[in-house]
Structure formats: structure tokens, C-alpha cells
Amino acid sequence: MAGSQHTQTHPKFTWRFLALSANTRNVISITATTEREARDQSPDGCVMVFAGRLPVEEVRHA
Template sequence: MAGSQHTQTHPKFTWRFLALDASTCSVIHINATTEREARDQSPAGCVMVFAGRLPVQGGGHA
């Protein structure tokens, strides 16, 4: 196989979490490539419970 270059783009997903803190519980959605990236974007001070991964809708390829 010829030398391969890493030019493939990674798909983004909508990650769904339950965000829990001392007084509230809410469902949040974060667009990111990986779960780790999504968790890094989550609100500070919340416990994040994974609830689902959905493909990002729209944004057709150019």
C-alpha cells in the first residue's frame, strides 16, 4: 500500500449528558469529535453522566 497521509477528518457528534450539581439536574448537548473533548467543554462543577451520542445534523460537506 502506498504511504498514507492522515488527511481524514473526524466526524463530530452531539454528545448528550445529564449535568448534575448540588441543586439541579439538566440535560445538555455538546458538539465534539470525542467524548473526552465534550467532557472538557462541560460546565465546571457538574458531574456529567453520559446519556447518548448522536450524529451532528446538517452542515453538508463542501
């Protein structure tokens, strides 16, 4: 099957982290495919503590 295209999509999740910095503590949510991708989008200067992964619901229009 040399001519077939890979069309499988990777599901996205909402990743929750406790973002700790010298001055603040915040719970942040980032939508991404993987935890690594979510951590790459996190704010600079924060220590990110994993808190959870939630599925992202697709919007379907009737």
C-alpha cells in the first residue's frame, strides 16, 4: 500500500497543571495532544506539577 496516506488523527486532551513560581500558584489548563506538548506551551519560569488529563469533546453541528 505504497500510495495510501496516514489519516489517523491524534486525540487532544485538556492537561491540568499546578504552575508554581516564586510569587504565585495557579491551576492552568492547556489543550494539547501529549503532556510534552502541553509542557512546551507552559509559562516560562514556572514549575509545572501534573494534576490531570481530560478528554476534549468534539463539537458536532447538526
